Amino acid sequence: MKTKGQDNRQHIIDAANMLFYRQGFNQTSFSEIADQAHIPRGNFYYYFKSKDDILAAVIEDRIQRMRAMLAEWDTQFPNPKDKLHRFLDMLLNSEADLVRYGCPIGSLAVELSKTQQDMQSKAKDMFDVFVDWLIPQFEALGHKTEARMMALRLLAKGQGVSVISNAYSDANFLRAEIAELNNWIEQL
Amino acid sequence: MKTKGQDNRQHIIDAANMLFYRQGFNQTSFSEIADQAHIPRGNFYYYFKSKDDILAAVIEDRIQRMRAMLAEWDTQFPNPKDKLHRFLDMLLNSEADLVRYGCPIGSLAVELSKTQQDMQSKAKDMFDVFVDWLIPQFEALGHKTEARMMALRLLAKGQGVSVISNAYSDANFLRAEIAELNNWIEQL
Numbered sequence: 001m002k003t004k005g006q007d008n009r010q011h012i013i014d015a016a017n018m019l020f021y022r023q024g025f026n027q028t029s030f031s032e033i034a035d036q037a038h039i040p041r042g043n044f045y046y047y048f049k050s051k052d053d054i055l056a057a058v059i060e061d062r063i064q065r066m067r068a069m070l071a072e073w074d075t076q077f078p079n080p081k082d083k084l085h086r087f088l089d090m091l092l093n094s095e096a097d098l099v100r101y102g103c104p105i106g107s108l109a110v111e112l113s114k115t116q117q118d119m120q121s122k123a124k125d126m127f128d129v130f131v132d133w134l135i136p137q138f139e140a141l142g143h144k145t146e147a148r149m150m151a152l153r154l155l156a157k158g159q160g161v162s163v164i165s166n167a168y169s170d171a172n173f174l175r176a177e178i179a180e181l182n183n184w185i186e187q188l
Numbered sequence: 189m190k191t192k193g194q195d196n197r198q199h200i201i202d203a204a205n206m207l208f209y210r211q212g213f214n215q216t217s218f219s220e221i222a223d224q225a226h227i228p229r230g231n232f233y234y235y236f237k238s239k240d241d242i243l244a245a246v247i248e249d250r251i252q253r254m255r256a257m258l259a260e261w262d263t264q265f266p267n268p269k270d271k272l273h274r275f276l277d278m279l280l281n282s283e284a285d286l287v288r289y290g291c292p293i294g295s296l297a298v299e300l301s302k303t304q305q306d307m308q309s310k311a312k313d314m315f316d317v318f319v320d321w322l323i324p325q326f327e328a329l330g331h332k333t334e335a336r337m338m339a340l341r342l343l344a345k346g347q348g349v350s351v352i353s354n355a356y357s358d359a360n361f362l363r364a365e366i367a368e369l370n371n372w373i374e375q376l
Contacts, residue, residue: 024302026215102298109355110290110298114212124355152352152361160348164340167297167312173340 009047011037013061016054021097021104024111025055052119059122062104066129080137084154084185087134088178091158099171103162130155141188157181197235199225201249204242209285209292212299213243240307247310250292254317268325272342272373275322276366279346287359291350318343329376345369 002010015036019028030051034041048054069090077083091098101107109123134151143150157177165174190198203224207216218239222229236242257278265271279286289295297311322339331338345365353362 022302024212024214024299026212027303101302106351106355107298107302110295110351111212113354114210114289114295115215120355120357127352127355149364152356153365156348156352156361156365157345158348159351160344160346163294163298163347163351164315164344166301167294167308167315168340169308173344176337177341177344 005047008037008039008043009057010061012039012044012047012054013057017058017061020055020058020108022101025051025108026111026115052116055116055119056122059108059126062126063129066126070129070133080140081185081188083137084134084188085182087130087154088181088185091161092175092178095171095174098162098174099165099169102166103159106159106162127155138188143188154181193235196225196227196231197245198249200227200232200235200242201245205246205249208243208246208296210289213239213296214299214303240304243304243307244310247296247314250314251317254314258317258321268328269373269376271325272322272376273370275318275342276369276373279349280363280366283359283362286350286362287353287357290354291347294347294350315343326376331376342369 012033016028016033019032019036023032028051030044031041033054034044039047048057073083073086077086097104105123105126109120109127112120112123131148131151134154135147138147138150161174161177165171200221204216204221207220207224211220216239218232219229221242222232227235236245261271261274265274285292293311293314297308297315300308300311319336319339322342323335326335326338349362349365353359
């Protein structure tokens with residue numbers, strides 16, 4: 001059973017996660033997170049001493065959620081192509097957010113590279129969760145030596161489509177490019 | 189001949205351009221720009237009343253530089269494939285900056301989409317300079333109906349490669365992907 005303290009900590013993480021995504025890490029203040037999480041500011045420091053601590057917890061939380069999601073897909077879809085299609089469905093399911101705010105992982109990674117280079121490797125850890133899961137799918141499809149390159153290329157494709165769909169507020173571009181990628185997977 | 193006032197204005201634009209790229213728009217203060225431009229803060233407001241004014245001038249300045257660069261390529265390279273190769277060389281020439289800070293256009297566009305949605309269309313104007321120049325190249329290569337889609341796709345590819353090269357601090361990925369794109373252009 002979760003204690004109240006664990007609940008509060010999770011509320012802070014959820015609020016920070018949403019605000020970092022929608023406003024950016026640097027544009028989000030301690031007090032905005034406290035307000036959003038409905039935690040009195042006086043209690044806040046009991047859970048997190050600094051915004052960097054919250055960022056580390058947000059990234060750790062995202063990584064756990066991503067791993068849980070991928071483990072679920074592994075159970076649901078034994079076939080590697082179906083897994084890759086499911087991966088692309090994730091982008092379509094997040095269409096509105098991607099077009100409005102960009103990719104939560106990519107936009108955070110680029111922001112941190114500019115101002116928090118010491119935290120950038122944590123953002124990379126999020127991409128690595130996908131890379132480590134994508135590699136065995138491409139290997140299973142017979143692309144042993146190229147598997148890592150193909151995983152990075154698929155992530156890059158998703159990132160590029162996010163940036164351009166976001167800049168042009170154009171969900172159709174996102175859908176067209178995901179359709180192309182689904183065709184590409186079928187031909188692997 | 190340029191007046192001192194025009195020089196000062198340009199110094200402010202150049203300083204802001206560099207800082208917006210390396211730190212992000214929101215993380216850059218008026219006084220940092222003034223210090224970087226070596227303009228006394230008291231004089232600063234004579235040139236720009238707000239950071240949004242500076243941002244508009246930075247984007248306008250970038251657009252003018254991009255147009256001048258593309259016009260020069262048009263003169264140097266009559267062949268559309270050579271123009272497209274030159275476009276990709278631009279990414280290789282900026283390799284160190286792309287890996288360190290991401291793409292100046294893409295990272296600004298995503299940042300503004302989160303917090304300055306009213307300014308986002310200006311960031312899109314930068315992409316449009318490239319789109320408007322890329323379309324006639326793909327048309328000249330016989331891709332009349334798909335030309336705009338191909339232009340957006342090429343930009344998306346550049347964006348995706350920038351985000352991933354930046355996240356992994358990996359110039360080799362950038363080079364490998366640009367090499368692939370050069371091959372793709374040859375086959376058009």
